[in-house]
Amino acid sequence: xxxxxxxxxxxxxxxxxxxxxxxxxxxxxxxxxxxxxxxxxxxxxxxxxxxxxxxxxxxxxxxxxxxxxxxxxxxxxxxxxxxxxxxxxxxxxxxxxxxxxxxxxxxxxxxxxxxxxxxxx
Amino acid sequence: xxxxxxxxxxxxxxxxxxxxxxxxxxxxxxxxxxxxxxxxxxxxxxxxxxxxxxxxxxxxxxxxxxxxxxxxxxxxxxxxxxxxxxxxxxxxxxxxxxxxxxxxxx
Numbered sequence: 001x002x003x004x005x006x007x008x009x010x011x012x013x014x015x016x017x018x019x020x021x022x023x024x025x026x027x028x029x030x031x032x033x034x035x036x037x038x039x040x041x042x043x044x045x046x047x048x049x050x051x052x053x054x055x056x057x058x059x060x061x062x063x064x065x066x067x068x069x070x071x072x073x074x075x076x077x078x079x080x081x082x083x084x085x086x087x088x089x090x091x092x093x094x095x096x097x098x099x100x101x102x103x104x105x106x107x108x109x110x111x112x113x114x115x116x117x118x119x120x121x
Numbered sequence: 122x123x124x125x126x127x128x129x130x131x132x133x134x135x136x137x138x139x140x141x142x143x144x145x146x147x148x149x150x151x152x153x154x155x156x157x158x159x160x161x162x163x164x165x166x167x168x169x170x171x172x173x174x175x176x177x178x179x180x181x182x183x184x185x186x187x188x189x190x191x192x193x194x195x196x197x198x199x200x201x202x203x204x205x206x207x208x209x210x211x212x213x214x215x216x217x218x219x220x221x222x223x224x225x226x227x
Contacts, residue, residue: 106169106211
């Protein structure tokens, strides 16, 4: 059974940093691309970032480019999102998500339950 | 790439046939997926590659289109289908979602 368990969310002040983690199990982690998707309270889905199976390709939403960094550790079956210079508009539930394929172009077939990030003073 | 879904809200009855449209601001070939999300839950993949039904998804769901115009059709609405639906383009980074279509019971 595929499981994606996010951690690292919480309350943080504007301008500070936070690192999200996602522990993956139930599949061969280094065979698939991974993504972060967020959802602000009461709003729609926003794709945040994606990374290919071997970290060779990464992508970011314009709203987070230059502030967020996605990475993965295939030896630890883990995905990360380093979030710097956080803003109030980054407040959202952050989902870790698995792609259907190893590189770009694949839809997301599994999602975690999300970790809540609240940016507020 | 901007994705525009229509309508944003849809009221329908059990047994109805409904269609949701997703238009892309530029061509994305068939790199489009559809998801269903219920309140308090993570999204669920319904359709990928514009028209391929994800394993385990009922056959009343179907997708079509390529290039810039895509549709999700539910042939006969069931009570469990009332939810919010999103399209997503996976043609090029940054990937993007449509704004969502909330399907409500009439």
